[in-house]
Amino acid sequence: MVFGQVVVGPPGSGKTTYCNGMSQFLNLIGRKVAIVNLDPANDSLPYECAVNIEELVKLSDVMVEHSLGPNGGLVYCMDYIEKNIDWLEAKLEPLLKDHYLLFDFPGQVELFFLHSNAKSVIMKLIKKLNLRLTAVHLVDAHLCSDPGKYVSALLLSLSTMLHLELPHINVLSKIDLIESYGRLAFNLDFYTDVEDLSYLQHHLDQDPRSAKYRKLTKELCEVIDNFGLVSFTTLDIQDKESVGNLVKLIDKSNGYIFAGIEASAVEFSKIAIGPNDWDYYSGGSFT
Template sequence: MTGFGQVVIGPPGSGKTTYCNGMSQFLKLIGRKVAVVNLDPANDALPYECAINIEDLIKLGDVMAEHSLGPNGGLVYCMDYLEKNIDWLLSKLKPLLKDHYFLFDFPGQVELFFLHSNAKKVIWKLIRELDLRLTAVHLVDAHLCCDPGKYVSALLLSLTTMIHLELPHINVLSKIDLIESYGKLAYNLEFYTDVEDLSYLQYHLDQDPRSSKYRKLTKELCDVIQDFSLVNFTTLDIQDKESVGNLVKLIDKSNGYIFSGIEGSVVEFSKIAAAPLDWDYYRYPFMLDFLLLL
């Protein structure tokens, strides 16, 4: 039985847990049975109903205390431990495989996804053992667009993560509804989502004394990003029905869900179109029965 799902990754503060909360509720609204799997041992305040929690296997606090590790080293240890005990996770997932769509909420330590191999090995064992079709959803906080240096760093992180994980991959500028509060963009939003010509950012980088002395390095990094021609972004406002629906459609095409049952997909997306325009996932748990009657 083929299963489908999302590997939700991104730097700390990019909104992964909020995304899993809102996305799970949205998918339930259109008729999918969703299982959220928390694989972040540092996330001890979950706003969503968790089907599987890594803290039942290992806890970051215990690892740090027992092995005298900091949070970063502790997270690497936890991922190594999960890889060595992958049968625990497989046994938890198998009963859900027949009729659930999966959201895997991973830690925010970026080194796990472009440097270390343990998280990648966990993901690929799930793919091979359970025949899962997974898409990596890489969240990047939209406020980074307001700082050219940070934006270039986000592009490089996105590129290295894509190459390292070797999964169908969608880069997402999260919290797009808040972008105006961060400051004025140097160019229109399409410039940052399409990533077509980074040379235009060079002038703005040169105006910053912190980055001007690294001008040559920055130019070479921008050339690397453009040479691969892999990075672009879609945008997300997790509280906007249309924004979430458009992202779901992209993910479904990338992992093949849309082709697994054409008739079912048509019905699902007709529900998206008919859903209330003021859909707000914060209110959703209290309005579930009402919305499903509409």
């Protein structure tokens, strides 16, 4: 059985930087990590990937050949990957013996709550290769500073959870930068726990853009509250404690901690990571 993460989220949420930093952290605690780039538009990678989908299909070529824009081109690419899933399986086969997998997906959110191709790719890999994957959905923490954008992020997170049907963890990324976007209306716990969105109504009414959609926003908040599924953990990819806490959550969700594997997340705090070792971990920088 092979464990790993499906890394998704809107453009700019930090997926590629996350994969880079997470792979470094997991290597430091003794896991062999393979990053699989499934973003055909990601032609500037900060990490060394074991499998690069651009060897099979590249967004820029698709856009030229089929006269498509970036969104239509990405849908085409994901459909092409699904139809050529055997190629991807063959590339992954040598990694299945002893690697932990990180799948870096495109940032087009429609792929994960509207179209079926990305989900089909994931489900076929799970079934054929016996993978145990957790979806890690990144959301930029700066959205908390705007009540309307925060509600949109909640709705996107909920839709993605329901569509992918995987063990799922929502993450407020770039949490170290959250104060630079302005003062939050509530304590951070309000935004991570998502317990009662009615408190946002007053702040939404103060914004003339949001006030005209008061009834719609109220209904959307009630939908999110009624499902009661969405909550967030926070992440500063450059902080080892923050990354370590997230790894523990992921390992619980996909069953890694129950697999009897050495250097599991439960034990990683016991592994000596000296100052010199930690200097190796750059974690990247969210910009």
